[in-house]
Amino acid sequence: MRGMWASVFVLLHWSAALAFTARVLLRPRMEPSARLVWIMVIEAVPVLGIIAYLLFGEVRMNQAEVQRMADVRDRLTGLRLPSPHVVAEPAAVDLPVVAANAAVGGMDALAGNRLELLEESDQAIERLVQAVDGARDHVHVLFYIWLPDHSGSRVADAVARAAQRGVACRVIVDALGSRALVRSALWPQMQQAGVECVTAFPWGLPFISILFRRLDLRNHRKVVVVDNRLAMTGSRNCADMAFAIKPRFAPWVDILVQVEGPVVRQLQAVFLADWMSYTGRDLGEMQQPVPAAALPGVNAQVVATGPDLRAGSISDCLSGMLHAARDRVTITTPYYVPDAALDAAIRAAARRGVAVTMILPARNDSLVVGSTSQGFYYGLLAAGVRLMLFQPGLLHAKILTVDGRMAMIGSANLDRRSFELNYEVNMAVFDPQTVAAIDARQDSYLARARQISLDEVRGWSALRRMRNNLMALAAPLL
Secondary structure, eight states: OHHHHHHHHHHHHHHHHHHHHHHHHHOTTOOHHHHHHHHHHHHHSTTHHHHHHHHHTSOOOOHHHHHHHHHHHHHHHTSSOOOGGGBOOGGGSOHHHHHHHHHHHOOOOEEEEEEEEOOSSTHHHHHHHHHHHTOSSEEEEEESOBOSSHHHHHHHHHHHHHHHTTOEEEEEEETTTTHHHHTSTHHHHHHHHTOEEEEESOOSSHHHHTTTSOTTOEEOOEEEEETTTEEEEESOOBSOTTOTTSGGGOOEEOOEEEEESTHHHHHHHHHHHHHHHHHOOOOGGGOOOOOOSSSSOEEEEEEEEOTTOOSOOHHHHHHHHHHHOSSEEEEEOSOEEOOHHHHHHHHHHHHTTOEEEEEEESSOSOHHHHHHHHTTHHHHHHHTOEEEEEOSSEEOOOEEEETTTEEEEESOOEEHIIIIIEEEEEEEEEOHHHHHHHHHHHHHHHTTEEEEOHHHHHTSOHHHHHHHHHHHHTGGGO
């Protein structure tokens, strides 16, 4: 009898494995490498492989939610399109790069902006507090991680003060990334002061929610908009550099920019799209035109991406910039788990003579991601990429600069989670002076980094190389 039940189990498992293999083969927009790895997992790991695929193999979203987000974007896009005079002049931007960004994010490059690179230190948060304290009409704040530490408390108090003096304050935080804030006294204190507070992707009942969407979808954006006049964005979360939840990797080193001018309207649109999607409340009338802050000013373009968008990912934008490179490229990222196209674009740029420098943290806060990243080191170094490892803390900035003439900064890491699962916001900048300031910041990272050579990687133990390469094989699943 026991043998019969074992045979039935084996038959059922292999029938299910065959069915899920067919499902993998029929899924649209899945890379061949990802298909191959998932088929291997399903076939080689009884039962658990199928469960893993159900949990992490598909970017599943509630279709009603996807349609609501699409309706919101259409509503915002149709309102008060930019005046022709604020669209960047063709001679001032790289048109193929701008077109690639617009194809992904739906926004054009705009002129007339003023950009300021804020301090690396916690003083950047003080600038945020000052901006909120100066608000007269509204304050919109969106962070993936907002901690109830000194910096987080300072911002929460400033937003509460603004609400108490009659400023309309709206806050969005990711339910997972900012769970410490939501559970703290600061969250109800902001609400009692009159701040409208919303969590993105709350857990709810996981065993029910998983039937409709993946549980690991996250809003990873960082956006602050004050009075439709100035905005801030970049890689910095609302937290101290000491980063209390992972102090042994501190300091966390980020980049944050303050912007004024027409591109503020684009960042406002990103916030409003999220707010309207999560709450169902129409605030489209707030997407007002923003006058030029400087003439001719800086040309900038916001690129917002997310798993409900099927036009591409930030990887396509970065690859386009790399293909346009002729002289030098500098890349800063904490997590390097790329798709095949981006990894190939970086190595191809180095092989054709572009001086490509990549800066990654020497110690990663994720052992899995750190090991996976190391699995790519050999290919990068063999192609001629200069690979630098930042020593004092976790380098969390996400930057790509090309030829001293254009840059991309924002929330997106160079990993598949940012490309496929997270809601991200980045900004492309086409201005030599601003790019020079960003490159100078990256030079400061290089001064605190050490170079790793191909010989050093070759000298790693067989066990380490095996671990890294095994993790790199699993990159399509991460």
